[in-house]
Amino acid sequence: MRLVFAGTPEVAVPALDALIASERHEVVAVVTRPDAPAGRGRRLVASPVAERAEEAGIEVLKPNRPRDEEFLARLREIGPDCCPVVAYGALLPKVALDVPARGWVNLHFSLLPAWRGAAPVQHAILAGDQITGASTFLIEEGLDSGPVYGTVTEEVRPTDTSGDLLTRLAFAGSGLLAATMDGIEDGTLQAVPQPADGISLARKLTVEDAQVDWAAPALRVDRVVRGCTPAPGAWTVFRGERLKLVAARPLPGEEGLAPGDLAVGKNHVHVGTGSHAVELLWVQPQGKKPMRAADWARGVRIAPGERLGAADVR
Numbered sequence: 520m521r522l523v524f525a526g527t528p529e530v531a532v533p534a535l536d537a538l539i540a541s542e543r544h545e546v547v548a549v550v551t552r553p554d555a556p557a558g559r560g561r562r563l564v565a566s567p568v569a570e571r572a573e574e575a576g577i578e579v580l581k582p583n584r585p586r587d588e589e590f591l592a593r594l595r596e597i598g599p600d601c602c603p604v605v606a607y608g609a610l611l612p613k614v615a616l617d618v619p620a621r622g623w624v625n626l627h628f629s630l631l632p633a634w635r636g637a638a639p640v641q642h643a644i645l646a647g648d649q650i651t652g653a654s655t656f657l658i659e660e661g662l663d664s665g666p667v668y669g670t671v672t673e674e675v676r677p678t679d680t681s682g683d684l685l686t687r688l689a690f691a692g693s694g695l696l697a698a699t700m701d702g703i704e705d706g707t708l709q710a711v712p713q714p715a716d717g718i719s720l721a722r723k724l725t726v727e728d729a730q731v732d733w734a735a736p737a738l739r740v741d742r743v744v745r746g747c748t749p750a751p752g753a754w755t756v757f758r759g760e761r762l763k764l765v766a767a768r769p770l771p772g773e774e775g776l777a778p779g780d781l782a783v784g785k786n787h788v789h790v791g792t793g794s795h796a797v798e799l800l801w802v803q804p805q806g807k808k809p810m811r812a813a814d815w816a817r818g819v820r821i822a823p824g825e826r827l828g829a830a831d832v833r
Contacts, residue, residue: 531605635663644746653692666710765801
């Protein structure tokens with residue numbers, strides 16, 4: 520099939536690579552979000568998908584909105600058979616969905632109908648799911664509600680961050696998306712409507728969602744830190760400033776600390792929660808690079824009685 524691939528971030532690149540490598544299909548163009556400002560200089564930078572497509576000599580389309588007439592005219596001119604999608608980042612209007620004869624097929628990083636929405640991997644970790652996965656489905660106008668072609672499962676490991684899990688799903692899902700294209704071309708794969716039961720929504724997480732509540736149980740604190748890493752980044756407050764929490768681990772049986780209270784040793788930093796303590800492993804103070812929590816504690820010279828989350832952010 521002639522394919523137009525739609526995607527934007529790094530997580531979409533493995534799927535693009537898998538389709539480029541396919542001997543059965545031709546990626547004739549890529550649709551991605553417009554260049555965005557990045558870095559201290561805020562200069563415009565092309566998306567990872569755009570960079571990979573340009574390396575491969577593939578035409579890149581960067582519409583401000585996928586309903587722009589200039590983009591739609593070019594899409595009709597290209598005439599794709601199917602448009603595979605991975606984390607494109609914009610809603611597709613019906614006028615665009617109607618262009619390819621075999622539709623737009625999305626690779627979504629959950630086992631639908633669980634975790635429909637923008638942040639499925641983060642919500643799977645926050646909810647304590649033990650198994651998640653990826654699904655390919657035919658895009659319709661509803662939110663991730665179209666019929667499903669196929670799935671692949673993935674175990675959620677006890678120490679997984681959302682970044683760790685998403686990386687594994689990106690590679691596992693790339694094979695699923697390529698196989699889905701093969702099945703659509705062969706006519707051997709039929710999309711099955713999603714069940715009405717088991718629907719859950721995964722809205723985009725905000726910075727406020729990522730603030731750690733030390734009165735919550737240690738298990739919840741651990742999930743927030745892992746689920747919000749690398750983005751939006753779990754955080755707490757120390758001396759009126761945000762302190763980013765990069766890595767932590769629960770300490771079952773380690774009790775006696777009130778929520779937010781600190782116990783600092785030569786090589787460890789323990790924090791009280793609503794249940795047992797957690798150990799901070801890596802933190803990132805404002806304006807600095809990530810560092811070992813014990814090194815941070817030595818540098819700031821924590822005084823007796825100081826605690827985390829005790830004041831408003833300056």
